[in-house]
Amino acid sequence: MDKDTLLTSFGKWVAPINSEIIQDWQNFSTLDRYTKKLSTMVFLLLFVEAQLQKRKGLRSIMREIQADEEFQQAIGINSISAAQLSRKNNKLDPEVLQNILCDLISQLHRLQTPATARVGPVKVIDSTTISLCLNKYKWATFRKTKAGVKLHLRVTFAEPGMVYPDKAVITPAKPADHTQMDVLIDEADATYLMDRGYLDYTKYDDYCVRGIPFVSRLKNNAIIEEVSEFPVLEDSKITRDMKVILGKGNKRMKNALRMIEITGSKGNPVRIITNRFEITAEELGDLYRSRWQIEIFFRWVKQNLKLTCITAQKRMLS
Numbered sequence: 001m002d003k004d005t006l007l008t009s010f011g012k013w014v015a016p017i018n019s020e021i022i023q024d025w026q027n028f029s030t031l032d033r034y035t036k037k038l039s040t041m042v043f044l045l046l047f048v049e050a051q052l053q054k055r056k057g058l059r060s061i062m063r064e065i066q067a068d069e070e071f072q073q074a075i076g077i078n079s080i081s082a083a084q085l086s087r088k089n090n091k092l093d094p095e096v097l098q099n100i101l102c103d104l105i106s107q108l109h110r111l112q113t114p115a116t117a118r119v120g121p122v123k124v125i126d127s128t129t130i131s132l133c134l135n136k137y138k139w140a141t142f143r144k145t146k147a148g149v150k151l152h153l154r155v156t157f158a159e160p161g162m163v164y165p166d167k168a169v170i171t172p173a174k175p176a177d178h179t180q181m182d183v184l185i186d187e188a189d190a191t192y193l194m195d196r197g198y199l200d201y202t203k204y205d206d207y208c209v210r211g212i213p214f215v216s217r218l219k220n221n222a223i224i225e226e227v228s229e230f231p232v233l234e235d236s237k238i239t240r241d242m243k244v245i246l247g248k249g250n251k252r253m254k255n256a257l258r259m260i261e262i263t264g265s266k267g268n269p270v271r272i273i274t275n276r277f278e279i280t281a282e283e284l285g286d287l288y289r290s291r292w293q294i295e296i297f298f299r300w301v302k303q304n305l306k307l308t309c310i311t312a313q314k315r316m317l318s
Contacts, residue, residue, distance in 0.1 A: 014048055018103045025096050037077045040096065043088050045075050058082035101165070119279060119287055121190035122157040123166060124294040125198065127177050128302075140172060148173035152180040155294050157193075163293045178203075188212045191276065193291040201247045208255035208275050215288050218259070218271040223248050227256055230281070237262050238281040239269070246273070260284055 022040050032039050049071070050061050059082045065072060072078045132140050132147040142148035154167040169183050177197035185192050185203075191213040199219060207214050218224075223246065230241040240261040246253045257273045260281045264270045272288045279287075 013052065014045055016104055016107055017044070017048075017100060021099050021103060022096065025093070025099075038080060038084050038088055040088075040092065042075050042077060043085070043092065044097075044100075046080075046085070058085045061085060119191065119283060122193060122287065122290065123154050123190045124157055124163070124193045124291050125152070125154045125181075125184045126195060126291075126294045126298070127152045127180075127197070128298040129173050130302075142173040150175070151298075152177065152184060153294065153298070154184045155297055156190075157290055157293050163297050165297075185212060185214070191215060191287070193288065195291065201251055201253045204246070204257065204273075204275070205254050208257075213274070213276050215272060215274045215276070215284065215291075217288070218246075218273055222246060222271070224259065225252075232281060236282060238285060239263060241281045243277075244273075258284075 019041055022044070025040070046061055046065075049055075049064075053064075055061055055064065062080055062082050062085070065075075065077065065080055127150050129142075129148050129150050131142075132149065134141065134145060134147045137147040140147040140149055150171050150173045152169040152171065153165060155163045156166045157163050167184060169180055171180070178200050181198055181200060181203055185207070188211045192215070194214065194216045196217050196219050198216060199222075204214070206212075225245040225248075227243040227245060230243070232238045232241050238260050240259075242259050242261075243256050244259045245256050255275070257275055258277050259271055259273045262270050262272070262285050272284065274284060276284070
């Protein structure tokens with residue numbers, strides 16, 4: 001981006017995008033070899049603006065360029081056709097966008113302040129299903145009447161009200177959430193928060209051995225062997241704090257976990273397990289409640305991003 005672009009209001013939104021990543025791809029491939037005006041950077045700026053303004057399609061982007069002189073000056077072109085935008089979209093390698101996203105995430109990592117120093121960095125994992133029209137997307141058959149894909153997402157929880165995507169995997173909608181645990185839980189640099197869909201005693205044992213902290217919720221029918229019990233504060237929302245071993249027979253865990261029990265919003269007991277014994281039960285309860293941040297993020301994605309064009313997603317699944 002040139003200095004004129006950065007001086008505009010829109011330029012301040014896109015200033016963190018590292019243009020050197022695109023330049024490296026241009027040098028490595030034929031990405032923009034015969035391009036006269038719709039360079040990859042211009043294309044990226046157009047679609048960022050389109051998402052921010054919730055534009056409905058390529059023709060809407062085309063009309064906005066023609067009508068807004070300030071925007072023309074910011075991106076360096078005064079007209080473009082919907083056909084040109086479509087061709088560029090089909091040719092662009094998704095890996096370019098992935099590299100840009102990873103760079104933005106690295107910038108956020110450097111700026112973030114953990115919510116509490118004792119708890120440290122926190123990453124939340126969960127999935128959401130995106131429904132599709134069965135007649136149009138037969139390759140993504142989900143149920144008899146609809147198709148769908150599942151977005152498995154890991155977000156970094158920096159502080160209350162602030163989360164950002166850290167890693168994403170797109171699969172058909174049918175596979176269970178726990179099938180993606182190896183992909184999403186891969187480093188010991190943070191505490192991973194997850195719900196009951198990621199219950200796997202073998203992997204829990206592995207995380208204990210590898211020193212990967214995690215917090216999850218137990219299913220109601222889980223078999224629990226109590227090892228010892230810790231005291232709880234009288235005025236605490238925590239009803240029990242225990243050291244336990246989960247499972248029985250061949251599925252019995254080798255490592256003990258910590259389990260706290262709290263009362264849910266409907267008066268039902270909620271049991272939370274972790275391999276973190278050094279934080280307080282109250283901190284553990286607050287930590288699990290912060291898992292709701294990813295649900296808020298999913299809602300924002302579905303309400304604000306246009307997810308009707310999934311050509312890149314289809315390529316990932318094939």
